[in-house]
Amino acid sequence: MEHHEWGWMIVVYLFLGGLGAGCMVLSGAAHLGRRGRYQGIARAGAILAPILVGVGSGLLIFDLGNPLRFWRLFVTFQPTSPMFIGSWLLIGFSLVTMIYAVLQLPPSWLRSLAGRFPKGSSALETLATWNKPAKVEVQAGKSLERDQIDINFPHSPKAVRRLRSAMAGIGIPLGLGVGIYTGVLLGAIPARPFWNTPMVAQLFLFSALSTAAALLMLVTPLVFKGDASHSELQHRSLLRADLIFIFLELFIIIPYIIHGELSVLSAKESLGMILGGPYTGPFWVGVVLIGILIPAAVELVEASVGIKKLPVLLTRGLHFVVPVMILVGGYLLRWVFVHAGQDTAFL
Amino acid sequence: MSRYAMVLDPARCVDCKACMVACTAENDVEVGYHRNWVRAAVKGSFxxxxxxxxxxxxxxxxxxxxxxxxxxxxxxxxxxxxxxxVDEKKCIGCRYCMLACPYDARYFDEESGIVGKCTFCDHRLALGQEPACVETCPTKVRVFGDLDDPDSEVSRLMRTRNTEKRLAHAGTAPNLNYIID
Structure with missing residues (x-):
């Protein structure tokens, strides 16, 4: 492996950026889709999105040769540079998700904050009231009535409800944009044949959504303490969503390899990186087996026949291990692509 | 208007690397980095x-x-x-350009945090001199000049010799021409 200009900070940024973007997309969809039913996903995703993308963007800036000059990205117009477009996407994403996150913060957190900061306590108390969700009773197999679903935050003034939904609505395309951008950043470079296909952007987007679903499976129960049937419903919906994302990833990886093998010499040679080259193990074992195939198999079984018959401890274990595997695989996907790409050259 | 280009005759190169030394000295390039190179290339198949x-x-x-x-x-x-x-005041050191260059012609100077590269010695051109690498070369591998001037040495070589561009199929329309006959 030669010296690589882009190292771990870029890898972590691409991972966290995708993760945060995916959290926003899933949160927005959960908020707008079936309102009260998926309150836990909406809340957890909303809180995670700006934090993850914020940390990732921080690394991106810190990785610059001149971090203090990062403002230069915003005082010029360079429409041909994916990085320029991505910088503005990140700014827009951060603003929208921060407003959205504030309007999704759990009332209990806001109340405890109010206790600590007496000066702003009245504002925090008001926000806590606004953010109080409707009590949603979910019975297995029964769908909610329409009017029950619509008023998800009955204590919010109409304007605040609209703002919250508007931020969710704008946040979804922004999240998809950030998710795609992390792949376009690499894919737009003909000089690195390993990256130079539109499939990288698609792969990164669906990996972003899959890792976000996995993270939300882990985190949602922590920030939303609904009743047992409610959290089970959230888990099942994340599981179903992830099955779509994870199979889409697989359907991209297969043509990515076939296409590359049938392509020009540069592309073919670059694929050697994961077909016998130094990244073969991390890619096939880490990305494909641990991050995609095993989770897909377990999720497929759980979604179709259910794993209720298993002992509770084993079920809980699987609910922890499988999402962690997806996250590890997602990180390794970025690691393999960033490094393998830099080892390839146009021939 | 002028259109600067170079014609190189690799058959004349003796790998003395005087061009690299001259460039480094002329442009105060940080130790460990180079703006030009002499690379070995393998051609054909076994x-x-x-x-x-x-x-x-x-x-x-x-x-x-x-x-x-x-x-x-x-x-x-x-x-x-x-x-x-590269405008040194505007460069933030993201190194995206280095990954985008199919020739690996740029380097990242850790000290200053910005990217460096060959300038065709534009400061010397302003004084009517040739780039340092061209002037130094003892076997006259490089010829530098203006393609818009039909009487220039580069224009004459482009007319009379067979030349090719490296990685022309990358589509970047490079302006270094290598004599192949």
């Missing part, structure tokens, strides 16, 4: 292989991917002569 040495530097492409990818506009094409440059 058993009919041949190895040759070949000097090079930034190709000063007409459609440079480094300029296209630069997010701050620090990488630019100088209207006068088509020299690809």
């Amino acid at each position: 058993p009919e292989l041949s190895m040759h040495i070949e000097p090079g530097q930034c190709m000063h492409c007409d459609d440079p991917p480094c300029v296209r990818s630069c997010p701050t506009g620090a990488s630019y094409i100088n209207e006068a002569g088509g020299i690809v440059g």
Whole structure:
């Protein structure tokens, strides 16, 4: 492996950026889709999105040769540079998700904050009231009535409800944009044949959504303490969503390899990186087996026949291990692509 | 208007690397980095292989991917002569241009945190001198000049000799031409 200009900070940024973007997309969809039913996903995703993308963007800036000059990205117009477009996407994403996150913060957190900061306590108390969700009773197999679903935050003034939904609505395309951008950043470079296909952007987007679903499976129960049937419903919906994302990833990886093998010499040679080259193990074992195939198999079984018959401890274990595997695989996907790409050259 | 280009005759190169030393001295390049090179290249496939040495530097492409990818506009094409440059005040050190360059012609100076590259010694051109690498070369591998001037040495060589561009199929329209006959 030669010296690589882009190292771990870029890898972590691409991972966290995708993760945060995916959290926003899933949160927005959960908020707008079936309102009260998926309150836990909406809340957890909303809180995670700006934090993850914020940390990732921080690394991106810190990785610059001149971090203090990062403002230069915003005082010029360079429409041909994916990085320029991505910088503005990140700014827009951060603003929208921060407003959205504030309007999704759990009332209990806001109340405890109010206790600590007496000066702003009245504002925090008001926000806590606004953010109080409707009590949603979910019975297995029964769908909610329409009017029950619509008023998800009955204590919010109409304007605040609209703002919250508007931020969710704008946040979804922004999240998809950030998710795609992390792949376009690499894919737009003909000089690195390993990256130079539109499939990288698609792969990164669906990996972003899959890792976000996995993270939300882990985190949602922590920030939303609904009743047992409610959290089970959230888990099942994340599981179903992830099955779509994870199979889409697989359907991209297969043509990515076939296409590359049938392509020009540069592309073919670059694929050697994961077909016998130094990244073969991390890619096939880490990305494909641990991050995609095993989770897909377990999720497929759980979604179709259910794993209720298993002992509770084993079920809980699987609910922890499988999402962690997806996250590890997602990180390794970025690691393999960033490094393998830099080892390839146009021939 | 002028259109700067170079014609190189790799058959004349003796791998003395005087061009690299001259460039480093002329442009105060930090120790450990180089703006030009003499690289070994293998041609053909086994058993009919041949190895040759070949000097090079930034190709000063007409459609440079480094300029296209630069997010701050620090990488630019100088209207006068088509020299690809880096504005040291605008460069933030993201290194995206380095990954975008199919010739690996750029380097990242850790000290200053910005990207460096060949300038065709534009400061010398302004004084009517040739680039340092051209002037130094003892076997006269490099010829530098203006393609818009039909009487220039580069124009004459382009007319009379067979030349090719490296990685022409990358589509960046490079301005370094290698004599092949």
